[in-house]
Amino acid sequence: MLLAAQQNVAQHIAFGIIAAGMILGAIRVVTTSNVVHAALWLVTVLGGAAALYLLLAAEFVAVTQILVYIGAITVLFLFGTMLTRARIGREGGLDNPYRGIAVVVSLLLAGVLGYVLIDAFSDDQLPEEPIITTTQQVSDSIFGPYLIPFWALSFVLLAAVVGAIVLARKD
Amino acid sequence: MLINEFLLLGAVLFCIGVYGVIARRNGIMVLMSIELILNSVNINLLAFALRNGDVNGQVFALYIIAVAAAEVGVGLAMVLLIYRNRRSIALDELSEMKG
Numbered sequence: 569m570l571l572a573a574q575q576n577v578a579q580h581i582a583f584g585i586i587a588a589g590m591i592l593g594a595i596r597v598v599t600t601s602n603v604v605h606a607a608l609w610l611v612t613v614l615g616g617a618a619a620l621y622l623l624l625a626a627e628f629v630a631v632t633q634i635l636v637y638i639g640a641i642t643v644l645f646l647f648g649t650m651l652t653r654a655r656i657g658r659e660g661g662l663d664n665p666y667r668g669i670a671v672v673v674s675l676l677l678a679g680v681l682g683y684v685l686i687d688a689f690s691d692d693q694l695p696e697e698p699i700i701t702t703t704q705q706v707s708d709s710i711f712g713p714y715l716i717p718f719w720a721l722s723f724v725l726l727a728a729v730v731g732a733i734v735l736a737r738k739d
Numbered sequence: 740m741l742i743n744e745f746l747l748l749g750a751v752l753f754c755i756g757v758y759g760v761i762a763r764r765n766g767i768m769v770l771m772s773i774e775l776i777l778n779s780v781n782i783n784l785l786a787f788a789l790r791n792g793d794v795n796g797q798v799f800a801l802y803i804i805a806v807a808a809a810e811v812g813v814g815l816a817m818v819l820l821i822y823r824n825r826r827s828i829a830l831d832e833l834s835e836m837k838g
Binding site for chain 1: 740741742743744745746747748750751752753754755756757758759761762763764765766767768770771772774775778781782785786788789790792793794795797798800801802804805806807808809810811812813815816817818819820822823828829830831
């Protein structure tokens with residue numbers, strides 16, 4: 569009982585640190601005036617998300633997040649920055665004049681979402697002893713009941729690869 | 740742990756992403772904000788997967804990661820094409836399709 573309570577405290581502290589880092593990183597992503605810095609702050613958000621997935625007992629998704637997001641998507645962003653801009657550094661004109669509207673919309677959305685979530689799930693606990701889902705179960709599910717979406721996703725990826733080549737090719 | 744901690748964090752990240760999509764002018768920054776939104780959805784899916792003790796949420800999260808990868812690939816190719824044609828990726832200058 570005591571051990572479980574200690575684990576719970578440790579989980580809360582870890583969650584607090586990770587969440588604070590993620591929110592700081594996300595705010596920097598949308599406010600910084602340097603595209604490369606935004607990509608690097610995005611890495612902290614994505615890494616924090618991977619750590620949260622570990623807290624949520626989803627190891628395979630966490631590893632996939634690190635491989636695909638931090639390994640591949642960040643590199644894509646940095647390549648995109650490199651190919652579309654001559655100069656790496658601070659840059660004006662990254663924001664458009666609708667900043668006030670954006671603040672109002674996002675605060676309104678945060679208020680509505682927060683109200684609904686607190687109203688609906690305020691005393692809903694995650695299980696103390698979570699049911700560990702192994703990678704085998706995940707793959708059984710992907711290649712069992714979710715096989716058709718998996719095929720569809722394969723075609724989406726194929727179309728994306730071909731489309732990206734067709735769009736970006738010089739002719 | 741309370742499930743609401745994860746859900747509220749997801750909601751905050753979602754709102755920050757929405758702010759970025761509206762307020763940013765640079766095409767690459769808008770794509771980064773969309774990544775924030777997709778990640779907040781993944782946090783919600785995994786929180787509910789743990790709460791309900793089933794594996795479907797993890798499968799959906801993996802599918803969302805794959806779709807996000809495809810989306811970024813095509814999106815950056817489009818941004819590159821816009822840059823090549825106009826020497827600028829400011830999205831508010833793209834008004835040819837306005838009637």
